[in-house]
Amino acid sequence: MVDEKKTINVDDAEIDRLFEEYQKTKDINLRNELVNRHLYIAEIVAKKFVNRGIEYDDLYQVACMALINAVERFEPNKGYKFTSFATPTIMGEIKRYFRDRALLIRLPRRIYETSSKIKLATEILSTKLKRPPKVEEIAEHLNMSLEEVLEVMEASTNYLPQSLDQTMYEDEEMTLGDVLGKSDDSLTQIENIEAIKKAIDKLSPIEKEFVQKRFFEEKTQREIADEMKVSQMYISRLEKKVLKKLKDFIDGTKMPI
Template identity: 40%
Template sequence: MSIAPALHSERTPVQSVAQPLEGKARARRTDAIVCDLRGVHRQADTEELTRQLIETNVAVARSMASRYRNRGIDLDDLEQVALLGLTKAGQRFDPGAGHDFLSFAVPTIRGELRRHFRDSGWMVRPPRRIQDLQTRIAAAQEELEPRLGRSPRPSELAAHLGEQTSDVVEALAADGCFTPTSLDARVADGSSSLGDLLGDEDRALAQAEAKVMLAPLMRALSARDRRIVRLRYFQEQTQQEIADSVGLTQAQVSRVLTRILTDLRAGLVERPPAA
């Protein structure tokens, strides 16, 4: 994934950063560039100052990307997404509106990161409401942890977000959907993988269960009906072969089979097998 050039220059903003500025110096530099942008009239000057504005705040974008690490997407990809958001914010920013640049840029970057996770980050996709709630929970955790001095409880997250505690718990439980456990992962004793412990479909068990459930219903059929069932489903004869064997027409055999199957289905519903 690569970032398209933000401006019509020979280099993109993220390619020309030398030394990232520290917090206060970056804020002063950003304010100075925004002030200069308000006074320029030539398109070339606007493009150059916008490039400088983006470059100055690359560290902010990378810092935001790092908050989403270890969630199933490579940090390099997250940084590219965050830098794309920063570039879009720089291109769309209106210096004449009187807004602080980062107040405009941060939501744009965050939106790009959340969109990327929503569209690309799920290996097992929960309902959309859970995806959206997880993103909100992540932001709430970042806001509440410094205030509380610990990780917030689900009830505190729910109160902060105005959600039901049960919904927050469900979203937290689905957190592993970003990176579900591999079937090759070793279990506690190390001698087997998780996939080794998963059972296969037991056809013999299913057949035995079917016989137990159908046996009393089959005994209730007439001798001719039992014979027709045996010829059709055990000996796999055609309807015409059965008709020749029992002295009926093919159409009559078809109707008899339909009736038998209907009666058997009704019997299974009305008479569940004993535990």
């Protein structure tokens, strides 16, 4: 893993030169130097996600891996600074890390911690080998037995939530989503109508008349004003008052007098 020194006051011209040289040579030492110079970004972004159920060290490792990927993908001739490119890249990777670990069942701590190490080792070896690593290579990298790695991989997979699009049985089209209960929108609509009826019953006679003309007969404020022999301004204020009364009642607050 790269050295964790922090270098915040970097020289933009020097950074651009290093990136241009790295694009040409793909020298691993150049890449590590660029990563080391920008580790502070990984630290800052990782700290934004602490106290959300995942240890800071894990977040920092994910941020560092995202930083390495950002260094490899950055193109200095695009006209923007590396910090502007790396920050959203790292944030996106950490958010994806959270999504991937939104497990329906909490993993045992040993399995969870080892699974995180295996994932990180897989990413490191993939970058190094330019291909997905074999299980034997992951085990060697982590100084673990092949059986231990396979055990944790299998356990982690079993704890992951299943897709609702997954079929329940082979050769059948019924999915898990097909057997789950669903909310009935028509029931919600009935509840809303009943709530509105009760709210209207609390209105004064003139307010009920206004509601009838405005919302059931769909008349304009001008038409209602002419029929009720009042100004349009009065109708406008009445509408605001009625709507507030209805909202307050439906929300469960006290009806204004």
